[in-house]
Amino acid sequence: MTNPLRLFALDVLDARLVPDSQDKINQTKRNAPPSRWRTPEFYFYYLVHIVCVPLMFWGAMSGSNENSRNYEVYSDKLEQGWMMGRKVDNSDAQYSGFRGKIPVLTSAIILHFILRKLSLAFKIPRISFDLGFAAIFLSALHGVSVLKIVAIYSINYSFTRYLPSKSGMISTWIFCIAILFLNEMYEGYKFGSLLPVLGVLDGYCGLLPRWDVNFNFSILRMISYNYDYYQSLATPTDIEKKQRDEKEISERDRIDIGPPKHEYNFLTYMSYLVYTPLYIAGPILTFNDYVYQSKHPLPSVNIKRTMLYGLRMLFCMLVMEWILHYMYVIALSNSHAWEGLSPFQISMVGFFNLKTIWLKLLIPWRLFRFWALLDKIDAPENMLRCMSDNYSASAFWRAWHRSFNRWTTRYLYIPLGGSNHAIRNMLAVFTFVAFWHDIQLRLLAWGWLITLFVVPEVAAKLLFPAKKWASSPLYRHMCALGAVANIYMMMIANLVGFAIGLDGVRDMIYDIFSTWSGIPYFIAISGVLFVGVQVMFEVRASEARRGINIRY
Numbered sequence: 154m155t156n157p158l159r160l161f162a163l164d165v166l167d168a169r170l171v172p173d174s175q176d177k178i179n180q181t182k183r184n185a186p187p188s189r190w191r192t193p194e195f196y197f198y199y200l201v202h203i204v205c206v207p208l209m210f211w212g213a214m215s216g217s218n219e220n221s222r223n224y225e226v227y228s229d230k231l232e233q234g235w236m237m238g239r240k241v242d243n244s245d246a247q248y249s250g251f252r253g254k255i256p257v258l259t260s261a262i263i264l265h266f267i268l269r270k271l272s273l274a275f276k277i278p279r280i281s282f283d284l285g286f287a288a289i290f291l292s293a294l295h296g297v298s299v300l301k302i303v304a305i306y307s308i309n310y311s312f313t314r315y316l317p318s319k320s321g322m323i324s325t326w327i328f329c330i331a332i333l334f335l336n337e338m339y340e341g342y343k344f345g346s347l348l349p350v351l352g353v354l355d356g357y358c359g360l361l362p363r364w365d366v367n368f369n370f371s372i373l374r375m376i377s378y379n380y381d382y383y384q385s386l387a388t389p390t391d392i393e394k395k396q397r398d399e400k401e402i403s404e405r406d407r408i409d410i411g412p413p414k415h416e417y418n419f420l421t422y423m424s425y426l427v428y429t430p431l432y433i434a435g436p437i438l439t440f441n442d443y444v445y446q447s448k449h450p451l452p453s454v455n456i457k458r459t460m461l462y463g464l465r466m467l468f469c470m471l472v473m474e475w476i477l478h479y480m481y482v483i484a485l486s487n488s489h490a491w492e493g494l495s496p497f498q499i500s501m502v503g504f505f506n507l508k509t510i511w512l513k514l515l516i517p518w519r520l521f522r523f524w525a526l527l528d529k530i531d532a533p534e535n536m537l538r539c540m541s542d543n544y545s546a547s548a549f550w551r552a553w554h555r556s557f558n559r560w561t562t563r564y565l566y567i568p569l570g571g572s573n574h575a576i577r578n579m580l581a582v583f584t585f586v587a588f589w590h591d592i593q594l595r596l597l598a599w600g601w602l603i604t605l606f607v608v609p610e611v612a613a614k615l616l617f618p619a620k621k622w623a624s625s626p627l628y629r630h631m632c633a634l635g636a637v638a639n640i641y642m643m644m645i646a647n648l649v650g651f652a653i654g655l656d657g658v659r660d661m662i663y664d665i666f667s668t669w670s671g672i673p674y675f676i677a678i679s680g681v682l683f684v685g686v687q688v689m690f691e692v693r694a695s696e697a698r699r700g701i702n703i704r705y
Contacts, residue, residue, distance in 0.1 A: 160468070163701060165461045167534035168453035169404060170703050178700030185697035195691070201684045208497075213505040216498030217481040223490035230484040236474060242481040248513035257360065261290065262524050265429060269528060279447050280424045287427035294433075296359035301342055302368070303423075305332060309375045310422055318383040325379045329372045333588060336365035369589055370435050373560055374426050378417075378440040380564050385411035402445070408563070412444045430524035434517050436532040436556035439563070443530070450529040459526045466519040473512040482506045496674040503648060511540040514554070533559060537703065544636035544686045546607045546643055548704065561586065579607060610639060629690065636686040637679055 163170040172178045189195050215221065219228075219240075227244075234241030243249045265286060272282040291299050309328060312321045339346070341364055361367070388410065411417070425443050426432075438446075476482075482505045491499055518535040525532050537552040551558050561582050569578045613635050622628045696702065 160461055160465050163696075163703070164453075165458055165465060166537065168451075168458070168531070169533065170537070170701065172700060172702075173403070181697050181700045181702045186694050188695065188698065189691055190695070195688075198684045198688055201681060202688070205681050209501055209504070212497050212501030213480045213482055216494050216502050217485045218479065221485070222493045223485065223488075224481075226490040227481065227484040227488040230487070231481060234478045236478040239478045240481075241474075242477045242484050244484045244487060245509065245513060248509075248516075251513075251517050254360070258520065261429075262527070265524070266527055280421060283424040283428055283447075284420065287424070287429050287432070290429050291427060291432070292359070294359045294361045295364040296357040296362070297344070298341060298358055298362070298364045302364060302371070305368075306371070306375065306423065306426055309379065310419060313379050313382045313417070318386060322380060322383060325376055329376055330585075330588070332372060333369065336368055341365040367433050370431075370433070370437070371426055372589070373435075373437050373557070374440070376564055377437075377560070378422050378425060381411055381440045382417045384409075385414065385417065402449075404442075407442045407445045408439050409441070411441050416444050428525075428530075430521055430528055430530065431532060434521055436518055436522055436535045437560045438525075438530070438532045438556070439560075446530050451531050454526060454529050454531050459523070462519075462526060463523050466516070466523055469512060469519065470516055473509070473516060476505065476509060476512070480505050483509055496671045497678075500674075500678065503644070507644060507648065508540060511536070518554075532556060541685070542689055542692065543643070544633075544639055544689050546610050546639045549639075549643055550607075551704075557586075575611070576608065609642075610635065629687075633683050633686040633690070636689075637682045640682055640686075 159165065172181070218224070228240075230242070230244040231240040232243045243252065268286060269282065272279075288299075291302070295302065309325065312324050312328070316324055335342075341362070358364075421444060422440075425440050428438075428443065431438060482502045485502055486506050491502075494502070515536045522532050522534065533556040535553075535555050535557075537555060543549040543552070565585060566578050566582050569581060571578065617628070617631065619628075622631075
């Protein structure tokens, strides 16, 4: 009988997290510290968790559900739910749109799976099938707006045909950033606004008329193709030759070494851009990796692991549904209905608001990655750790939307000079990331806050290097204090960027500290976070004792 905890194993989440050699496993084990799980210190930590975790749920529920004094302010944002006769907080437009289309997406996944099996039986080339299915899917999704999408794709492709490497990449970046701004300004370029006689074409725009909202992911794939193509000109060795020399190809080789030159053609380019399982929201797979996996499915992709991954995704969906039915934190936060709530209730409403943000991103990404896994394509997992298992600002951003982080590292951070100009390049990266998400002041503030909040951690690592200080009995506790500060900064940054904005965060902080009880509460909650961080440290140490070091 399979161990139920197997569902939460690291290799079920992403096989890339498990070391690919026994030597690496043994080396990590040798460097791992002894276990602290059964020490008096950690028995105290367990007691803190037993008391505080239920209180956290109570704080968010009592501050936001129908018994809250401000309930009438936001009750009109709630809908009738399906769980125990309760109402559901479906007021987040982004997740509400996805939630309402789950039946349609499920049907598309089943249809795609069946047709793929038939295409294999009839020996239809994979790229031909990908293009054919995508043409039907995108026509249903965006209607005649598919013509606009193909036009933008074609212009980007032309750079690789007519421009040399340096000017081609400069043109690619200028064009792609310009498209981000133009999409925002013109909201999808209605045919009627381009030419009145074409207005009749605006009559059918599909199930998702605002094609431009999700086009940001196409921007990343467009840049990936052009960069990979130009890099292949400078590195003549192709992946097929590498495979003839070695039995197995590492992920780095799949990404860095391009396929044969004839694979960089318009049809392969188009099949990569419109690959249906990953089209809407990713995760992001580089062009080189997509071409390789299309021809050589990875050994790590098997039916058992894929089904376990699917069950894990369903578990996350049920957790999200429970929160939406029992904690109306999104509606409350959007209404800024903090008046009369205690500092504890306000902070827990903010905390669980962040939980819903994390889940509303994790669930679509895992659904689309699950779809790709069914199709024998293994994209990187976007969310590696629970939101409550993060204490490092830099590690948090490597693990949050991980495929995008890897994309920015390969296509932006390293070309700009990498760690030689770390802070400058990080500022450039997060400025682009903010604009890529949405062209809004609060997201630009979010990007700059992230860069600012990473600086103290970088400085602390330089001032207190682990090689010199790790032997000190106080070092672990010093790190925990710094981690508590990191957690506060990450919470503030994400509330600004993705929840209630600068004004909302200012009001929330003011309401917490506007009474004398706010300061003692802040000290108490900092102590609880300190305990939580110590457990996070030990979780990573226990992974190291199993030979795993994922650095997130």
